[in-house]
Amino acid sequence: MNRRTFLASSFAATLASALRSAAPMGRAPRILLRSSWQVVNIGDIAHTPGVLALIEKHLPHAEVRLWASADLTPEVIAMEHRRFPKLQIVKGTIRADGTAANPALAETLAWTDFLLHGSGPSLVAAKDVAAFARHVRKPYGVYGITHGSFMSGGEDRAALEGAKFVFFRDSVSLELVRSQGVKGPLLGFAPDGAFACDLRDDAAADAFLAAHDLAPGKFFCCIPKLRFTPYWTIRNSPKDETRHARNEQMKVADHAPLLEAINAVVRETGLKILLCPEDKTQMTVGKEMLYDRLPADVKPRVVWREKFWLTDEALSTYRRSAGLFGHEQHSPIMCIGAGIPALVCRWAEQTSKGFMWRDIGLGDWLFDLDSEADRKRVAPAVLAMAKDPAAARAKAAQARAYVEKLQRETMAEVARHLG
Helix, strand or coil: HHHHHCCCCCCHHHHHHHHHHCCCCCCCCCCEEECCCCCCCCHHHHHHHHHHHHHHHHHHCCCEEECCHHHHHHCHHHHHHHHHCCCECCCCCCCCCCCCCCCHHHHHHHHCEEECCEEEEECHHHHHHHHHHHHHHHCEEEEEECCCCCCCCCCCCHHCCCCEEEEEEEEHHEEEEEHCCCCCEEECCCCCHHHCCCCCCCCHHHHHHHCCCCCCEEEEEECCCCCCCCCHCCCCCCHHHHHHHHHHHHHHHHHHHHHHHHHHHHHCCCCEEECCCCCCCHHHHHHCCCHHHHHCCCCHHHECCCCCCHHHHHHHHHHHHEEEEEECHHHHHHHHCCCCCCCCCCCCCCCCCHHHHHCHHHHHHHHCCCCCHHHHHHHHHHHHHHHHHHHHHHHHHHHHHHHHHHHHHHHHHHHHHCC
């Protein structure tokens, strides 16, 4: 048994033991999933249905509810209910005195046997986890997070050490937490929950493709991004002048490799390009930094999506594409989860989540845009993917199989123990 298999199997046994000891005999174990971080990004939305799908597949006898963040919208709830019609969703916090902010949350905290913190850029709900541990005093675990970024907070260590297990979605995070001497829980690697996201809106995807003359398998998706997401343009928040200045400084250079790749694919293969967003700020970025800079012979074969979409339509579109490249991570994750080739470009301002590409065997599809050598590799890699689609899909399928193996190893033992 290799190291990864051992860690995954140990994780499964630990969760099974925790659930088995928590749930009274004669009824199904009850899992409360703490997830749903924000809805302005289809990748952050994807964490939740991904983990729900894993529970559904590998723990079919368990009951699950979602403890969501405050900004979960009716539109996103409706989308999740189309896939999980019986899902109960609660919001709110645990007050300092240990009481729940509303009756629905209070009932759910009493109902649950085990709290599972879902995938995210950090221990996103550290305060909620800490309050759960302090006042509810039931077991909990963490599945597929990044650790050590600017998003990590002061309560993280105590919450991590009190967990039954903590799984990180990239090896950089795992090594960091080990070097920090975090003690108590089982520590290991688990793929981001978004790999298992299977939301679909085929009708919307087909209608959009037909309206823009995009044939299945005959186009690539491309996602632009600035170094720092300019949330101040879509939220009522102050403009961060330092981050804005960094974005302005780097935006031309950062998008040059994507422009080069778009030009090469259109000119040398005849495939089309769809410029699409992962978050609500990226339609503007795509127009300014890519679409408006295209040469006259290329622009007619590039489609700029000017309206935001939700995860289900996006994933249905990705599944109809020849592949994806760009500056984001979760759209590539959803692509690989569906067997679609996807390249990832990253830079120092992002969290370490991009290194999971290396961890699942796709290191040569990971590009560091702070490295001049890597910048030059982007366009040739995209072109190679376009010219040999069979090889690209085989590579994607191999990574997908490895991810699914890890998912089975982390969940199959749990399912067996739960009967």
